[in-house]
Amino acid sequence: MLLQVEQVGVACHTGARSCFYRSVDLGDDSLNYRREVIHEVYRSILDRKENPKDGSYTNYLFDEGVDKILKKIGEESSEIIIGAKNDDHENIAMETADLVYHILVLLAEKNMPIERVKEVLTERMKEK
Numbered sequence: 001m002l003l004q005v006e007q008v009g010v011a012c013h014t015g016a017r018s019c020f021y022r023s024v025d026l027g028d029d030s031l032n033y034r035r036e037v038i039h040e041v042y043r044s045i046l047d048r049k050e051n052p053k054d055g056s057y058t059n060y061l062f063d064e065g066v067d068k069i070l071k072k073i074g075e076e077s078s079e080i081i082i083g084a085k086n087d088d089h090e091n092i093a094m095e096t097a098d099l100v101y102h103i104l105v106l107l108a109e110k111n112m113p114i115e116r117v118k119e120v121l122t123e124r125m126k127e128k
């Protein structure tokens with residue numbers, strides 16, 4: 001006998017419609033990126049702030065100050081817009097990486113933990 005049911009409301013104790021809403025880390029070696037790369041980059045930035053290093057671009061930004069960091073965020077945002085208008089996907093990826101990096105430098109400059117941003121994004125999720 002086959003029963004077809006129509007779900008009403010949530011099924012998971014977390015309040016989600018289904019229990020199957022989280023991705024599982026299967027240790028997939030075929031990925032050509034590091035899952036925690038944004039955290040790792042943020043940690044490198046914090047480390048540069050604590051332990052300045054000769055030739056570090058991050059330290060150059062900290063030394064120049066917040067206005068320089070904000071200027072770079074403006075520049076990188078504009079470059080994403082140009083990449084998108086040209087439908088240049090590789091360029092969009094490069095400029096987005098630049099923007100994310102400069103935003104992380106701004107968070108570090110303002111002594112803001114990246115976790116605060118994650119909290120805001122989590123609060124905004126419809127299904128937690």
Ligand SMILES: N=c1c2ncn([C@@H]3O[C@H](COP(=O)(O)OP(=O)(O)OP(=O)(O)O)[C@@H](O)[C@H]3O)c2ncn1[C@@H]1O[C@H](COP(=O)(O)O)[C@@H](O)[C@H]1O
Nearest residue numbers: 040041044045048053055056057058059072075097098101
């Ligand atoms: N993810 C990045 C990263 N992304 C972009 N950039 C730098 O951001 C700059 C953006 O390029 P632009 O052409 O816009 O700027 P520019 O002409 O070099 O410099 P400006 O005079 O315009 O500021 C380049 O110099 C890139 O090297 C980065 N520099 C550092 N990181 C990370 O920060 C870590 C520490 O790096 P250092 O501080 O350099 O040791 C590294 O291991 C990386 O993980």
